[in-house]
Structure formats: C-alpha cells, structure tokens
Amino acid sequence: MSALALTRTHFRFLLLENLRVPIAVGSAAIFPALSLLFFVVPFGFGDDVVAATSAVIQLAVFGVLSSFLFTFGVGVADDREKAWDPYVRTLPAAATPRIVGRLLTGFVFALIAIVPVTIVGAALTAASVTPLRFLAGLVAMLVAGLPFLPGGLAVGYSMPVKAALPVMQLIFFPLAFGGGLFLPPQLFPGWLQTISEVLPSRGARAVVIWAVQGIAPSLLTIVSFVLWVVATAALAGWAYRRDEGRRFR
Amino acid sequence: MSGADIHVLPDRHVARTRGVTRRFGSTIALDGVDLDVAAGTITGLLGPNGAGKSALLSLLTGLRRPGSGVVELFGGGPTDPARRRRLGVTPQETGLPDTLRVGEVLDFVSRHYPQPRPAGEVLERFGLSGLQRRQCGGLSGGQKRRLAVALAFVGDPAVVVLDEPTTGLDVEARRALWDGVREFHHRGGTVLLTSHYLDEIEELAQRVVVIGGGKVLTEGDTASIRRVVGLSLVELRAAVLPELAGVVRDEVDGDRHRLHTPDADRLVRDLVRSGVPFHDLQVRTASLEEAFLTLTEGRAA
Numbered sequence: 001m002s003a004l005a006l007t008r009t010h011f012r013f014l015l016l017e018n019l020r021v022p023i024a025v026g027s028a029a030i031f032p033a034l035s036l037l038f039f040v041v042p043f044g045f046g047d048d049v050v051a052a053t054s055a056v057i058q059l060a061v062f063g064v065l066s067s068f069l070f071t072f073g074v075g076v077a078d079d080r081e082k083a084w085d086p087y088v089r090t091l092p093a094a095a096t097p098r099i100v101g102r103l104l105t106g107f108v109f110a111l112i113a114i115v116p117v118t119i120v121g122a123a124l125t126a127a128s129v130t131p132l133r134f135l136a137g138l139v140a141m142l143v144a145g146l147p148f149l150p151g152g153l154a155v156g157y158s159m160p161v162k163a164a165l166p167v168m169q170l171i172f173f174p175l176a177f178g179g180g181l182f183l184p185p186q187l188f189p190g191w192l193q194t195i196s197e198v199l200p201s202r203g204a205r206a207v208v209i210w211a212v213q214g215i216a217p218s219l220l221t222i223v224s225f226v227l228w229v230v231a232t233a234a235l236a237g238w239a240y241r242r243d244e245g246r247r248f249r
Numbered sequence: 250m251s252g253a254d255i256h257v258l259p260d261r262h263v264a265r266t267r268g269v270t271r272r273f274g275s276t277i278a279l280d281g282v283d284l285d286v287a288a289g290t291i292t293g294l295l296g297p298n299g300a301g302k303s304a305l306l307s308l309l310t311g312l313r314r315p316g317s318g319v320v321e322l323f324g325g326g327p328t329d330p331a332r333r334r335r336l337g338v339t340p341q342e343t344g345l346p347d348t349l350r351v352g353e354v355l356d357f358v359s360r361h362y363p364q365p366r367p368a369g370e371v372l373e374r375f376g377l378s379g380l381q382r383r384q385c386g387g388l389s390g391g392q393k394r395r396l397a398v399a400l401a402f403v404g405d406p407a408v409v410v411l412d413e414p415t416t417g418l419d420v421e422a423r424r425a426l427w428d429g430v431r432e433f434h435h436r437g438g439t440v441l442l443t444s445h446y447l448d449e450i451e452e453l454a455q456r457v458v459v460i461g462g463g464k465v466l467t468e469g470d471t472a473s474i475r476r477v478v479g480l481s482l483v484e485l486r487a488a489v490l491p492e493l494a495g496v497v498r499d500e501v502d503g504d505r506h507r508l509h510t511p512d513a514d515r516l517v518r519d520l521v522r523s524g525v526p527f528h529d530l531q532v533r534t535a536s537l538e539e540a541f542l543t544l545t546e547g548r549a550a
Contacts, residue, residue, distance in 0.1 A: 090310040
C-alpha cells in the first residue's frame with residue numbers, strides 16, 4: 001500500500017464518518033451565512049464595498065475557526081474516548097496517513113463552512129474581489145486557522161468530550177466577538193480595541209483582510225498572532241504527551 | 250519478505266520480549282517481562298485487571314515503545330508498520346465507529362493489507378453475513394463483539410492478538426468465536442489472547458503466562474497453572490477450627506472463616522472427620538483476583 005493510497009483511505013473514512021452526522025456539518029456551514037443574512041444585509045453595511053467585503057471575510061474566518069476548534073478539539077476528545085483510534089494505530093500504516101487524513105478532513109469542513117457565506121455575500125451584498133485576491137484569500141484562510149488547529153488539539157487531548165464541548169463554546173464566542181468576527185472592531189470602544197489586537201481571532205481576521213483587501217494589520221496584531229501559533233503548538237504537544245501518560249489502563 | 254515463510258517455520262518465535270519495563274507516570278506497568286510466543290501456538294495471558302496485560306499488548310502491537318528492554322514482532326520492532334503486516338488485532342466493541350456501515354469498516358481495514366481476505370468470507374466465518382449495509386451503531390452487543398474479532402482476521406494474519414475476546418458474549422456466541430479461533434490455529438495461525446477468566450484460557454490455550462503486578466508470576470501448560478491459580482473458596486461459620494491441610498489462606502471475621510485451598514473436597518472431608526461443629530458451609534471457585542492475592546502474598550511471605 002502506498003502512503004498516498006493509505007492517506008486517501010483514511011481521509012475518505014474520516015470524511016464519511018463526519019458527514020454521517022449532517023447536523024454538525026450543516027450548523028457549521030449555515031451559521032456564518034445566516035449571520036450575514038440577518039445582521040449585515042438588512043442594516044446597510046452591505047452597500048459599502050469595503051465594509052461588505054470585510055463582513056463576508058470575518059464571518060468566513062468565523063466558519064474556519066469553528067470548524068478547526070470543533071473538528072480538532074471535540075473530534076480528538078471523542079477519539080480518545082473510543083477504542084477505535086488505538087485499534088487503527090495497530091494497522092500496518094505509519095502515523096502520517098492518519099494525521100494527514102484528519103488535517104484534510106478539517107480543511108474540507110472549513111471549506112464547507114465558508115462556501116455558503118461567500119455565496120450569500122456575492123449575491124446579496126456589494127462585496128467584491130478579483131479572482132487573484134480570492135485565491136489569496138483562500139490560502140490566507142488556512143494561515144488564519146493556524147492557532148486554532150493546535151488550540152483545538154490541546155483541548156481535545158486534555159479533557160473528555162463532555163468537558164471539551166462547553167470549554168470550546170466558552171473560548172469560542174468571546175474569541176470570535178473580541179476578534180471582530182461578528183462586529184467590525186472599528187466599532188469597539190477603545191479598551192476593547194486594544195484587547196482585540198492581541199487576540200488570535202483578530203490576527204486571523206487581519207491576515208485574510210490583508211490578502212483580500214490589501215489593508216495591512218498593525219505590527220502588534222501580527223506579532224501576537226505569531227506568538228499564539230507558537231504557544232498553541234507548544235500547548236498541543238504538551239497535552240499530547242501528558243495524555244499518553246494518563247491514558248494507560 | 251513474504252508472509253508465508255514466517256509461519257511455516259515451526260520453532261520460530263513470532264513475538265517476544267526481553268526484560269521489558271514500562272512506566273506511566275509513577276505507575277510501573279511492566280517490570281522486566283520476558284515473553285515468547287512460538288509460531289503456531291495459542292498462548293494465553295492471564296491476570297487480573299491492572300496486572301499489565303494491556304500494557305504488554307500495547308507494546309507488542311506497536312502502540313507504545315518500552316521504557317527499556319526489547320520487543321520483537323516477526324524479528325523487528327512492532328512500531329515499524331511493516332512488521333504489523335501479518336498481525337491482526339481486535340478493537341474493543343465500544344470503539345467501532347457508530348455511523349459507518351459494517352462493509353465500510355471492513356473495507357477500510359482491508360485496504361491496509363497486501364492480500365486481505367474477501368469481506369464476505371470473513372463475515373460468514375463470524376456469523377455476520379448479510380449485515381454489510383448495517384451501521385455499526387445499530388448492531389447488537391454480540392454482533393459488535395464478533396465484528397471486532399472478525400477485523401483481526403481481515404488482513405489474512407499469521408498472528409492475532411485477542412484482548413478479552415468474549416467479554417459480554419452469550420454462551421452460543423462464545424462457542425462460535427472459540428471455533429473460529431481454533432480453526433485459525435489449525436491452519437497454522439498463532440494466537441495471543443488475554444483473559445481474566447481461567448476457564449476461557451483453558452478452553453483455548455496450550456500455554457499460559459500468568460501476569461500480576463507487571464511481572465510474569467509463572468508460566469506453564471494449562472493443567473499446571475490450574476493447580477497454582479485454580480483455588481476454591483470454602484466459607485463456613487465455626488467458633489474454632491482445627492489445623493487443616495492444604496489451606497493456603499485463611500481469612501477470619503468473628504466466627505466466619507474464608508479458606509482458600511486447591512482441593513476443596515479434601516478440605517471438607519478433613520473438616521467433617523475432625524468433628525468440629527460448623528454451619529453455613531459454602532464452596533465456590535475463587536475468582537482470579539482472590540487467587541492472585543494468595544499467590545502474591547505467598548511470594549512475599
């Protein structure tokens with residue numbers, strides 16, 4: 001079995017397993033689009049090209065953030081509770097196909113989460129983008145997800161599903177709001193703007209806006225974002241090793 | 250390397266460990282374990298919960314590396330995926346992915362092996378024919394258990410590792426599963442199985458390795474192991490008891506005695522002959538946990 005064929009096998013299997021729970025896929029995909037429909041389109045933000053484009057971007061980033069936190073956080077916590085994952089590790093395959101399969105699954109769900117909001121944005125608002133900028137935006141989305149992937153893993157490796165779900169929600173809403181994924185941060189009071197700049201969600205938003213709209217973020221935002229990526233990666237590594245020690249029966 | 254030349258060599262060890270230790274945090278799970286699994290044999294690992302059986306299996310199936318010592322599967326480290334090509338392992342039934350169909354799970358597993366068995370054949374052998382389209386979550390407990398065991402055989406293995414294979418199975422399903430394991434053994438397959446039931450090990454295995462507290466306590470054929478760990482428990486009430494032969498452990502609580510012995514018949518005969526008054530006599534097989542307590546205390550004394 002070639003590594004490529006095995007990766008495809010693992011990817012297909014994980015995708016199928018997750019797609020069989022349509023409510024999970026659906027809610028992640030619908031929420032950003034509905035938010036745009038209810039909170040942006042009726043209030044006139046939709047008529048201004050720059051504001052509308054930013055609104056679509058921030059809700060798409062929200063979609064990426066939620067799919068990464070949930071697929072990698074709750075997904076991993078769920079795996080740890082089931083005996084299936086250790087079984088799969090005894091099959092004659094290296095760890096790579098399994099890990100790449102899971103990453104690809106996360107990417108697919110992130111993509112599923114940004115498609116509806118992009119369509120609604122294109123159809124019902126003044127948001128616009130050149131094809132090249134659009135592609136740059138897609139790549140930037142992956143970069144934007146960088147702290148949330150290991151962040152999700154860190155939560156997933158540290159606690160059971162019952163705890164991981166509420167913890168995710170607890171982290172996730174303040175993070176999304178504070179990072180300007182619901183309301184543009186320009187509307188925040190001064191103190192909140194300062195906090196916002198150091199949040200990973202703000203960095204994620206800024207990276208995509210930079211790629212699509214060419215609006216450069218502040219140095220503080222970029223430095224904070226990079227630090228978050230490093231910190232969450234270290235945290236995920238620590239949680240993984242700690243988990244290996246505890247999971248012994 | 251082709252799989253066939255491995256399991257025809259009669260005296261070759263397909264799996265072995267030498268001086269293996271493994272700790273998890275402050276717990277010493279394995280403490281200098283030597284184990285040999287000869288090709289074409291059924292070896293039973295016997296021990297109470299927490300004895301180190303699962304830890305040992307996790308090393309042999311490549312899930313973990315030992316802290317020190319050597320673990321070999323087909324002559325190499327089991328963490329190398331190539332060494333696991335002729336290995337079949339059973340997931341615990343609670344672990345099957347609920348939303349996937351039986352056929353999809355079989356397909357997923359078989360894609361890892363160079364020459365998998367056809368899905369239909371495997372399903373038939375474990376009495377699961379016709380369930381291909383069923384989601385795993387919709388199977389009965391016994392069906393899940395049998396599917397889990399079937400997965401160990403999908404890749405046409407030379408060695409299968411069965412961890413507590415019949416837990417939660419009814420008598421009929423247990424027989425069917427045992428028949429499947431024996432058939433595999435008759436065709437030259439090697440089996441390593443764990444259980445905390447001596448009866449199950451006796452039914453299948455030729456050789457038993459007894460594990461407790463992370464160590465190999467004793468090993469031998471099933472009859473000799475039965476003599477060591479197959480204790481009976483004689484419970485009775487009596488104000489005073491004479492010295493009785495063959496009692497390996499005596500727990501006294503007021504006038505209540507719990508006597509552990511390898512030969513309950515003789516103990517009861519001696520007791521009656523001694524003429525001591527007693528009542529509430531009960532005789533039952535001591536659980537493995539009780540037998541182990543005796544075994545390990547006996548060593549310490």
